[in-house]
Amino acid sequence: MNVLIYLIPAAVGLGLLGLVAFLWALRSGQYSDVEGAALRVLSDDDIEGHGG
Amino acid sequence: MTETALDLSLYAKPCGPGTLEMDLAVEGVACGGCIARIEGAVRKLPGVTEARLNFTNRRLHVAWCEGVLEPAQIIETLQANGYRGHPFVPLRAEEEEAATARRLTRYLAVAGFATMNIMLLSVSVWSGNASDITPETRDFFHWASALIALPAAAYAGQPFFTSAWRALRARSLNMDVPISLGVVLALAMSVIETANHAENAYFDSAIMLLFFLLVGRTLDHAMRRKTRAVAGNLAALKAETARRFVGDELVSVPVAVLEAGDRVLVKPGERVPADGQVIGGGSEIDESLITGETARRKVAAGANVYAGSLNYSGALTLRVTAAGGDSVIDEIEHLLEKAASARSATRRLADRAAGVYAPVVHVTAALTFVGWLIAGASLHDAVVTAIAVLIITCPCALSLAIPAVQVVASGALFRAGVILNAGDAVERLAEADTVIFDKTGTLTLPEPRISNAADIDPELLQVAARLALTSRHPLAVALAREAQTRMPYDGAIEEPGQGVRAVIDGVEARLGSAEFCGLAGRLAAGPGASLIVFRYGERSAALAIEQALRPDAVAVMKRLAAMKFDLRILSGDQPGAVAPIAAALGITQWRAGLKPADKIALIEDLKHRGRRVLMVGDGLNDAPSLAAAHVSLSPISAADVTQAQADAVFLGDRLGPVADAIGIARRARALMTQNLWLAAVYNGIAVPVAIAGLVTPLIAALAMSGSSMMVTLNALRARGGRS
Numbered sequence: 001m002n003v004l005i006y007l008i009p010a011a012v013g014l015g016l017l018g019l020v021a022f023l024w025a026l027r028s029g030q031y032s033d034v035e036g037a038a039l040r041v042l043s044d045d046d047i048e049g050h051g052g
Numbered sequence: 053m054t055e056t057a058l059d060l061s062l063y064a065k066p067c068g069p070g071t072l073e074m075d076l077a078v079e080g081v082a083c084g085g086c087i088a089r090i091e092g093a094v095r096k097l098p099g100v101t102e103a104r105l106n107f108t109n110r111r112l113h114v115a116w117c118e119g120v121l122e123p124a125q126i127i128e129t130l131q132a133n134g135y136r137g138h139p140f141v142p143l144r145a146e147e148e149e150a151a152t153a154r155r156l157t158r159y160l161a162v163a164g165f166a167t168m169n170i171m172l173l174s175v176s177v178w179s180g181n182a183s184d185i186t187p188e189t190r191d192f193f194h195w196a197s198a199l200i201a202l203p204a205a206a207y208a209g210q211p212f213f214t215s216a217w218r219a220l221r222a223r224s225l226n227m228d229v230p231i232s233l234g235v236v237l238a239l240a241m242s243v244i245e246t247a248n249h250a251e252n253a254y255f256d257s258a259i260m261l262l263f264f265l266l267v268g269r270t271l272d273h274a275m276r277r278k279t280r281a282v283a284g285n286l287a288a289l290k291a292e293t294a295r296r297f298v299g300d301e302l303v304s305v306p307v308a309v310l311e312a313g314d315r316v317l318v319k320p321g322e323r324v325p326a327d328g329q330v331i332g333g334g335s336e337i338d339e340s341l342i343t344g345e346t347a348r349r350k351v352a353a354g355a356n357v358y359a360g361s362l363n364y365s366g367a368l369t370l371r372v373t374a375a376g377g378d379s380v381i382d383e384i385e386h387l388l389e390k391a392a393s394a395r396s397a398t399r400r401l402a403d404r405a406a407g408v409y410a411p412v413v414h415v416t417a418a419l420t421f422v423g424w425l426i427a428g429a430s431l432h433d434a435v436v437t438a439i440a441v442l443i444i445t446c447p448c449a450l451s452l453a454i455p456a457v458q459v460v461a462s463g464a465l466f467r468a469g470v471i472l473n474a475g476d477a478v479e480r481l482a483e484a485d486t487v488i489f490d491k492t493g494t495l496t497l498p499e500p501r502i503s504n505a506a507d508i509d510p511e512l513l514q515v516a517a518r519l520a521l522t523s524r525h526p527l528a529v530a531l532a533r534e535a536q537t538r539m540p541y542d543g544a545i546e547e548p549g550q551g552v553r554a555v556i557d558g559v560e561a562r563l564g565s566a567e568f569c570g571l572a573g574r575l576a577a578g579p580g581a582s583l584i585v586f587r588y589g590e591r592s593a594a595l596a597i598e599q600a601l602r603p604d605a606v607a608v609m610k611r612l613a614a615m616k617f618d619l620r621i622l623s624g625d626q627p628g629a630v631a632p633i634a635a636a637l638g639i640t641q642w643r644a645g646l647k648p649a650d651k652i653a654l655i656e657d658l659k660h661r662g663r664r665v666l667m668v669g670d671g672l673n674d675a676p677s678l679a680a681a682h683v684s685l686s687p688i689s690a691a692d693v694t695q696a697q698a699d700a701v702f703l704g705d706r707l708g709p710v711a712d713a714i715g716i717a718r719r720a721r722a723l724m725t726q727n728l729w730l731a732a733v734y735n736g737i738a739v740p741v742a743i744a745g746l747v748t749p750l751i752a753a754l755a756m757s758g759s760s761m762m763v764t765l766n767a768l769r770a771r772g773g774r775s
Binding site for chain 2: 004005008009011012015016018019022023026027031032033034035036039040042043
């Protein structure tokens with residue numbers, strides 16, 4: 001069972017990575033407009049004009 | 053005298069070297085396509101470095117290089133694309149709420165992370181305890197759990213610990229006291245048990261409890277923030293501008309920046325921006341928003357006028373006596389203070405439940421401890437059992453029981469067009485048994501409408517309405533609402549104080565007073581109505597303009613009467629104007645000509661007789677009565693001071709939201725009581741098990757999540773119901 005000594009910390013560490021990623025996303029304002037984000041993904045304006 | 057555009061420099065804030073930024077509340081954003089259209093149009097303006105529309109709260113953030121762009125151009129661009137934009141200064145309270153929301157989400161994330169990982173370890177221990185786990189492995193798992201749980205709880209438990217500490221310092225109990233105590237004791241006991249190589253530890257229960265409670269709090273906060281943002285936008289859209297004299301020049305400024313001593317010009321058809329004294333000009337003003345009286349008052353130099361009055365006939369120059377925003381007539385302010393302090397502090401259901409619950413739980417835990425000692429158990433076992441009682445009763449279900457319903461109910465109210473100002477308004481709304489309505493602007497529409505349209509040739513009415521587009525006189529504005537086109541006639545001329553004339557298809561048309569149309573003495577207005585006369589060649593019509601009832605007022609009164617409400621009207625207007633309205637609505641108990649103090653006295657009298665009064669009003673004169681009543685509602689068109697006093701604000705021209713709100717509140721209140729009983733039943737089953745010392749961490753985890761799910765699912769029923 002000695003394998004657990006490093007498997008458990010590794011699992012928790014991966015979880016922490018996810019938590020840090022979420023907190024970073026929250027801090028950079030990615031959750032400030034959840035309704036808008038759902039609609040923006042459907043708009044094609046990034047394809048039509050590169051200059052605009 | 054020249055007039056410049058609205059001065060927007062007050063709203064633009066520097067956000068870096070040479071760049072300015074501004075936030076705008078945008079009206080008319082309906083779909084995803086609007087995002088690209090608005091951002092695209094604004095980004096094309098010279099100097100704009102950033103334009104981002106927040107679809108959730110309908111606000112546009114723009115940044116641009118200083119000097120290249122006039123901020124007014126942004127608003128013009130929005131207008132050209134069919135949207136109305138209003139500069140917006142985020143209120144301090146709203147910024148603080150945004151910070152709280154982010155903090156709560158961080159707590160939630162940490163608690164969620166910890167719960168998942170500890171559960172992973174706990175499930176291994178539970179299954180290992182049933183099979184062949186070695187004590188060393190179990191200890192390792194427990195220490196790993198402790199390593200995650202202790203910092204996570206110290207961080208994510210902060211809102212509960214600080215709130216509990218505040219309550220204890222004020223020598224009272226709230227729900228956070230038993231929560232904090234339970235979490236801290238569970239963690240402390242688990243650490244000691246782990247050090248003693250015990251089979252069970254409660255890290256999972258403690259951290260899962262925090263997670264569930266944080267879910268409830270975060271949702272509650274998010275809902276409140278959403279309604280707050282809508283209310284903030286409405287305030288920005290309503291924000292009016294004033295024409296301030298700077299030397300001899302007129303500059304449009306937001307009303308909020310007016311100061312005492314400023315000179316302002318108020319044109320006919322505009323609202324007076326701030327309390328002031330007339331120093332030039334003369335006019336008739338409509339003070340119905342302040343006193344509820346619909347008859348107009350003549351004012352000349354020396355007269356005092358109040359913010360919110362509507363200027364009818366002539367231009368007025370005022371010297372501002374009270375700064376914009378804080379203009380409240382002394383008498384009303386005085387009454388307001390008294391009424392607000394006299395409002396019986398109703399204790400919220402949750403606090404009442406906590407007041408009963410906390411002592412019962414703590415006494416039960418103490419008795420369990422003593423009981424097991426007497427029965428001969430060891431000190432260790434007695435302590436462990438007593439703490440198990442605290443954990444199993446930890447008011448997860450109980451503290452979700454009410455907030456969960458509140459979140460769902462305020463969402464339902466939001467969809468029904470009612471925005472809550474006060475957190476406990478739902479509970480108080482459900483208790484109301486008497487509804488008092490103000491008349492002017494509450495039962496009737498805030499703006500007058502033409503009342504005899506059916507008697508007039510529709511073709512003639514259209515010509516009159518289109519001619520009325522030329523004038524800003526309030527009566528003309530009311531008539532112009534009937535116009536099907538927005539194009540005024542070419543060459544139409546307004547004669548100040550008399551009317552509008554134009555030559556249409558070679559025939560002269562005149563709209564205005566009877567004298568102006570050459571029909572003096574042949575027509576008379578009915579009581580409470582203003583007359584506007586129209587003459588088109590040989591044809592003529594007398595148009596009666598009066599305060600019209602809200603379109604669904606009669607139906608709503610029927611609905612409320614069917615719900616056994618005692619309905620009354622208390623108005624500041626003349627009896628002659630109130631009687632026909634009361635008759636049309638079938639309300640027998642009405643009083644007219646009341647001063648604000650009279651209204652309060654009548655409400656106090658009803659309260660003494662044990663009635664729970666719901667007051668619905670919009671005028672400045674209603675503000676004290678709103679504060680005095682058990683619960684209050686006001687339409688969005690109400691005076692600012694009045695709206696601030698109301699427990700909730702309803703949107704739109706219809707009165708329906710009032711009845712809907714009562715229905716939703718009653719259902720929510722019933723569900724709250726139901727949830728409290730569900731939680732009580734859960735405790736009734738779980739506590740004896742805990743006292744008997746049979747609770748394992750597995751049972752605690754199942755019981756906690758099961759009961760929380762049960763009350764949350766029950767709360768979702770507050771959504772249902774058709775309006």
